[in-house]
Amino acid sequence: MTSNALEKRIKRHVTGRVRDYFVIMNPGIDSGAVAEGEAILTDAERVVPALGGLEFTGKLTDCRRANLFFRTATRVLMRIETFRSERFDRLEKKLFEIPWELYLKPDSPLPEISVTARRSRLYHSDAVADRVRAAIADALPAASGMGKGADQNGEDSELRQRIFVRALEDHFTVSIDSSGEPLYKRGIKVTGGKAPLRETIGAAILRSLGYTGDGPLVDPMCGTGTFSLEGAMIAAHVPAGLYRRFAFERWPAHVPRRWESDRAEAASVIRPQSGLPRIFASDLDGAACNRLQETIAKINLLSDADGHPRWADAIGVGRVDFFDLLPKDLTAEKGTLLLNPPYGLRMGDLKKSRQMYAEIFGRLLSDWKGWQVALIAPDKRLILPDPENGKPLFRERIQSFSHGGLKVFLLTGIVK
Numbered sequence: 001m002t003s004n005a006l007e008k009r010i011k012r013h014v015t016g017r018v019r020d021y022f023v024i025m026n027p028g029i030d031s032g033a034v035a036e037g038e039a040i041l042t043d044a045e046r047v048v049p050a051l052g053g054l055e056f057t058g059k060l061t062d063c064r065r066a067n068l069f070f071r072t073a074t075r076v077l078m079r080i081e082t083f084r085s086e087r088f089d090r091l092e093k094k095l096f097e098i099p100w101e102l103y104l105k106p107d108s109p110l111p112e113i114s115v116t117a118r119r120s121r122l123y124h125s126d127a128v129a130d131r132v133r134a135a136i137a138d139a140l141p142a143a144s145g146m147g148k149g150a151d152q153n154g155e156d157s158e159l160r161q162r163i164f165v166r167a168l169e170d171h172f173t174v175s176i177d178s179s180g181e182p183l184y185k186r187g188i189k190v191t192g193g194k195a196p197l198r199e200t201i202g203a204a205i206l207r208s209l210g211y212t213g214d215g216p217l218v219d220p221m222c223g224t225g226t227f228s229l230e231g232a233m234i235a236a237h238v239p240a241g242l243y244r245r246f247a248f249e250r251w252p253a254h255v256p257r258r259w260e261s262d263r264a265e266a267a268s269v270i271r272p273q274s275g276l277p278r279i280f281a282s283d284l285d286g287a288a289c290n291r292l293q294e295t296i297a298k299i300n301l302l303s304d305a306d307g308h309p310r311w312a313d314a315i316g317v318g319r320v321d322f323f324d325l326l327p328k329d330l331t332a333e334k335g336t337l338l339l340n341p342p343y344g345l346r347m348g349d350l351k352k353s354r355q356m357y358a359e360i361f362g363r364l365l366s367d368w369k370g371w372q373v374a375l376i377a378p379d380k381r382l383i384l385p386d387p388e389n390g391k392p393l394f395r396e397r398i399q400s401f402s403h404g405g406l407k408v409f410l411l412t413g414i415v416k
């Protein structure tokens with residue numbers, strides 16, 4: 001086929017076509033995912049909740065927007081094909097019929113294949129993945145020649161291609177991942193730090209609290225500064241994906257000119273807050289504070305290089321013990337306090353954690369009255385009312401979510 005004919009097919013079937021997409025989200029925190037989706041995907045035909053995330057129907061431009069703007073999504077998958085299969089010969093036939101050249105470049109390294117099968121006759125995920133690999137290799141012989149490991153070929157992990165196959169009750173869905181590295185990787189942090197909170201979870205917690213950047217935000221166990229950085233991005237309207245690249249940039253349908261104009265338009269609304277820092281990040285660990293300062297300096301360099309206003313200066317960093325911190329030393333207003341103490345299960349034991357959480361509650365009740373608080377705990381018992389006196393804490397809500405394979409709990413409320 002001539003390259004012209006292929007280009008036409010790509011335009012007709014991928015660039016210009018309305019397709020179904022699935023946005024993978026970390027379930028647990030009620031962050032108003034559909035509202036977030038509707039605000040981002042203004043031109044999409046349909047944005048609906050689905051198990052493990054949400055679905056939307058739209059064009060490639062909506063897919064680019066989803067990657068650029070979603071704060072709480074992990075990946076955006078474009079659905080390629082759905083079919084039923086109970087036998088390997090039919091699976092092979094359906095996979096070999098997929099016009100892979102519309103989705104993958106002829107010289108791209110073979111994609112990673114992720115298969116999950118539930119209540120299906122073809123449940124052996126490695127065997128299914130082998131069939132997918134064979135179908136792609138058949139359609140794109142140059143790609144198969146490049147071997148399995150993308151990194152061996154010097155491909156950026158941000159741009160790595162992945163095919164997702166889900167089988168549920170013999171019904172197969174084949175999708176291509178448009179994101180590459182998971183979207184919680186924003187591309188701005190200086191690496192290192194103990195037990196960092198995922199950006200998508202930090203953003204979901206801030207959304208669930210209704211944080212828009214209006215009041216002060218205090219992050220007194222900041223570690224790598226997830227809450228502070230996400231808060232600063234929300235306050236200054238910085239698109240979550242502005243500083244990273246995406247797998248779709250390697251798609252045959254990708255038009256760099258259009259993408260550049262999307263990014264420039266998105267960056268044009270960055271509005272840093274003027275005046276003194278309104279986001280206060282602190283930690284007992286001086287190295288963590290230094291690392292966050294380095295991250296802020298790195299972001300400032302990136303902002304300067306791109307000609308965007310500096311927004312990370314909204315974050316003030318200091319080395320302070322939370323138990324020595326008084327809100328009146330930071331601000332006269334009441335605002336939002338985000339606490340992610342060291343996880344007992346990973347970084348200490350439950351007894352120590354009990355003591356620490358009891359001390360935290362003591363501090364909250366004595367010094368932080370009127371503040372909106374989000375407190376993360378590795379064990380629900382740490383944030384339940386005191387069993388001794390049955391006295392309710394300031395609790396308004398407890399939610400649970402999964403973080404790095406652990407079930408974690410989140411208490412939110414206003415300290416009374």
Ligand SMILES: C[S@@+](CC[C@H](N)C(=O)[O-])C[C@H]1O[C@@H](n2cnc3c(N)ncnc32)[C@H](O)[C@@H]1O
Pocket residue numbers: 193194195196197198220221222223224225226227282283284285288320321322323340341342343
């Ligand atoms: C689970 S980590 C926080 C991770 C952070 N949210 C992030 O995204 O990187 C807990 C942090 O609490 C800090 N910490 C422990 N005790 C503290 C205290 N008394 N005052 C301030 N920070 C403390 C630790 O140094 C560590 O950086």
